[in-house]
Amino acid sequence: DSGVTQTPKHLITATGQRVTLRCSPRSGDLSVYWYQQSLDQGLQFLIQYYNGEERAKGNILERFSAQQFPDLHSELNLSSLELGDSALYFCASSRTSFNEKLFFGSGTQLSVL
Amino acid sequence: EDQVTQSPEALRLQEGESSSLNCSYTVSGLRGLFWYRQDPGKGPEFLFTLYSAGEEKEKERLKATLTKKESFLHITAPKPEDSATYLCAVQAQNDYKLSFGAGTTVTVRA
Numbered sequence: 293d294s295g296v297t298q299t300p301k302h303l304i305t306a307t308g309q310r311v312t313l314r315c316s317p318r319s320g321d322l323s324v325y326w327y328q329q330s331l332d333q334g335l336q337f338l339i340q341y342y343n344g345e346e347r348a349k350g351n352i353l354e355r356f357s358a359q360q361f362p363d364l365h366s367e368l369n370l371s372s373l374e375l376g377d378s379a380l381y382f383c384a385s386s387r388t389s390f391n392e393k394l395f396f397g398s399g400t401q402l403s404v405l
Numbered sequence: 406e407d408q409v410t411q412s413p414e415a416l417r418l419q420e421g422e423s424s425s426l427n428c429s430y431t432v433s434g435l436r437g438l439f440w441y442r443q444d445p446g447k448g449p450e451f452l453f454t455l456y457s458a459g460e461e462k463e464k465e466r467l468k469a470t471l472t473k474k475e476s477f478l479h480i481t482a483p484k485p486e487d488s489a490t491y492l493c494a495v496q497a498q499n500d501y502k503l504s505f506g507a508g509t510t511v512t513v514r515a
Contacts, residue, residue, distance in 0.1 A: 294448065325502075335449070335492065335505040348501035382448050389501060393439070396448030 295319065298383050298397035306405055310371040313400045315383030317364055323347070323386045324366040325394060326358055330379040341366055342389040373404045407432045409506035411493050417512045418483050426478040426509045428493030438476050439503060440469050441492040449492055483513045 295318035305311055317324050326338040328351075337350035341360035352358075355373075360366045370377060380401050384394040408431040418424055430438065437456050441449035453462045455471040462469050466487060468479040478491055490510045494503040 294450070296448070334507045335494075337502040337504070340501050350502055384448070390436075393451040393454060394449075394503065395451070398446070398448050 294395040294397060296383060296385050296395050296397035298381075298400050300400060301398065302401045302403075304403045304405065305373060307373055307375060309373050309404075310369065311373065311402065313368040313370070313381055313383075313402075315366045315368070315385075315397060317366070317383075317385030318395050321385035321387055321395070322364065323389050324360055324364070325384040325386070326352075326366070326368050327382045327384065327396075328379050329382060329399070333379075335382070338368070340389075347389055370402070375404050378402055378404045407495055407497055407500075407504040409493055409495055409504055411491075411506035411509050413509060414507070415510045415512070417514065418480070420484060420513055420515050421482050423479070423481045423483070425480070426491055426493075426511070428476040428478070428506055429474060430476070430493070430495045432495045432497045432504075434498035436496045436498045436500065438471055439494040439496070440467075440476070440478055441494065441505075443490045443492055443508070452491075480511065483511070485513045485515050487511065488513045 297316040322343045325340045338352040340348040358368045380399045382399045384396045410429045412427045440452040443449045453469040458473045490508040492508045494505040
């Protein structure tokens with residue numbers, strides 16, 4: 293168990309809908325990262341937050357947004373969903389902003405039908 | 406842009422048959438190269454970080470090495486429980502993100 297908690301584990305929704313993925317980092321970790329994993333793209337970095345502030349942005353679509361709350365949990369919001377958004381979404385956390393190593397959650401499997 | 410290429414895509418081994426996985430990378434100033442293990446339905450699990458050419462790290466039957474252009478993950482006398490997808494990732498200087506390769510899926514048969 294990595295100590296990173298992601299909910300829900302599975303999410304099935306329809307095109308055009310909006311969903312929210314939640315992540316609780318390991319105790320004491322200040323950085324939260326979101327990654328998307330699909331069969332054709334592999335693990336792609338989306339966005340990083342450190343102690344409530346956005347620190348880095350990757351290949352995140354404008355339809356996607358994220359935030360980190362004062363209690364350090366994070367949420368990834370996906371809107372106007374398309375079939376191609378179906379993927380495994382991972383949250384990871386680390387102690388610092390320059391991660392020495394990431395601890396990954398078990399992921400949220402999103403299926404857009 | 407950082408690039409990470411892993412080979413082979415898949416590797417089938419007999420228990421006890423040692424082998425190596427390759428990770429070739431292109432990055433503008435390497436801060437660190439990471440190896441992760443991912444089991445089906447789970448998130449990646451950290452294995453090693455390597456920082457400079459010539460560095461080596463070991464953990465049980467796994468040994469990671471680093472040169473200026475590639476890293477190798479050597480699996481010595483593997484067991485079925487070593488079956489997993491092994492992911493390589495790089496982090497550039499002054500960058501926060503990890504850029505991952507597509508992974509090598511290792512299957513060890515008893």
